Amino acid sequence: MAVATLSDVAARAAVDVSTASRVLRGEEGQRVREETRARILAAADALGYRANPVARALRTARTHTLGMAVPQLDNPVFAAAIAGAERVAAARGYALLISHLEDALPAKDAYARLAQLNRVDGLLAATLEEDAPLAEALARAGVPFVALNRVLPGACSVALDNIAAMRVAVDHLVSLGHRRIAHLAGRASGWNGRLRLAGWRAALRAQGIRPDPELVEHAGYTASGGAAAMAALLARVRTPPTAVLAATLVSAAGALRTLRQAGLAVPGDVSVAALHDGPVAELVEPQLTTVALPAEAMGAAGAEALIAMIEGGQVSDATTLLPPGGLVRRASTGAARGR
Amino acid sequence: MAVATLSDVAARAAVDVSTASRVLRGEEGQRVREETRARILAAADALGYRANPVARALRTARTHTLGMAVPQLDNPVFAAAIAGAERVAAARGYALLISHLEDALPAKDAYARLAQLNRVDGLLAATLEEDAPLAEALARAGVPFVALNRVLPGACSVALDNIAAMRVAVDHLVSLGHRRIAHLAGRASGWNGRLRLAGWRAALRAQGIRPDPELVEHAGYTASGGAAAMAALLARVRTPPTAVLAATLVSAAGALRTLRQAGLAVPGDVSVAALHDGPVAELVEPQLTTVALPAEAMGAAGAEALIAMIEGGQVSDATTLLPPGGLVRRASTGAARGR
């Protein structure tokens, strides 16, 4: 016999399976003689009994498994979010099923994936780019889910406070005397990209600086995108900005390359800062000043929220915005020229 | 009723559940009238029936789920391996359960995790650093598993061909005229680290060069480790090497920093190359020449092997060594001085 079942334990302890079950589940309100309980525990121990999660799941309609859908696995932000979710899930006795959903997933595929859904108790969806329909389908199916890394109206969401993060970065640059601060934005279609752009505007205005639309260039989320955007920006404007604030670490790294090729010193001529801290920030030259964003905590908070919904039996639509982790000052930012 | 069950379908089609099951599982050898089959399919379609994976798993003792244990999630190599495993798993109808197991996991923890094991059909273990006992426990429990990213004697293993990869790198450097080629090694305790060191020696010898033990420095797997090791090496040797071959991308990036600070030009004075290609290689200055290593393919091959074991019912102990993806020549390597 490969693995001991409950009835094996019950047989060895000479009790009914129901009694064995009650004892082994460790419920308090049960009336079982102390001697019987000990006998059952001893039998379970001797046989190395472990409850079969599949059978339990069938009976209780709870798999104690969380599904997590992410658009890309190689992105450090999602990797960190997975790590955070896994940490919380493990601590709360849940397993984590991960699913790679390309960004632009055909609807039918998405629904096919839903088929797998009754094997999870809830879904952590980092991938609902514009997928309101999928969200609705989930809600209709009564599957608890939380939108991760973006705010989905009407759904429980856990995301980063991009506005606050941009404000930290802008305030830092302004405190160094910068007033012409360009923004290498993310994708215009992305939730985070849009909010970072909005945050750039808001933070500048809060500092009494008029945001100049000419200083915005969309760079996407790659180094080459950052390099190209930086080049386009330099080619376009009369007076180059004294500082560049990139929406992501890798686009900032790309921008650094372009600036170097253009013969501009960083931070002598142009300061560069980015959102999202990470190991890469210390590998580039000069090392990048960043605003740390709590990606791991985002995954963890998402898992917490999801488990709360599952165990509470309540679907919540609360939105959690995680504040930035703070400025990580390195070598790429310095006083504005002529100050 | 939240979700339709098989008996709902059977009732609607006015047949027995067993008949419905046979039709919906789509087995060929079954004798069912065409008209009945159509009626059942129509009913299933109308109700949006999807088989409950949990019930099916209980009955068939197959969860169609793969477990994957990794030591770190933020490491790009493991992220890629996960992506590869997920791709194959999804294509073959399996789900991927990921589990983060710290490197030095206490045995009792490991066994606790085993408890979750009857919810997976097999285990992809990237984390059996020195865990022969765990491997044995798995084997004894009859759980199919494959060791990933290292070769575990007696177990089915999928790993990288470090020897071949180092040879590609060494040959490249030698072809540029280098003969004093230092090695920034990984951890001496790590399987990959050890083999890369061995590969360095073997490749040099194959080129008729005596490997000089003085030119080896252990750098671990971090940028700061790489920087420190490079510094130590420079401080130690009389004549600096003309080339440095790092066991990992990030340690090479760290070494670059040290070389820059020491006033040595790359590749003018010293060429630098590393194993493992990745986005980081293009972000550093100068961009790094690397040997691409198939991390995603490793995850994929591991999943393939595991599924083959599961579906074949045979435990294999075959070892697959994946050949390097090839040299990615960038700016950090050049002709040896004085050639």
Place this chain on the structure above:
DNA sequence: CCCGACAGAACAAACGATTGCGCAAACAGC
């Protein structure tokens, strides 16, 4: 006209747990 053979579908027993309910023994109150 009877007897297999066979197709088509129903019956029923699992898989391994959880849980409402019922039953016996022990015990108290009167």
Place this chain on the structure above:
DNA sequence: GCTGTTTGCGCAATCGTTTGTTCTGTCGGG
């Protein structure tokens, strides 16, 4: 000594499938 309550535990149904076995016709052959 009889009833009523409590305590401790067993009985049996159930979760949603899969699958071996059995049953009922129908049909062809002798």
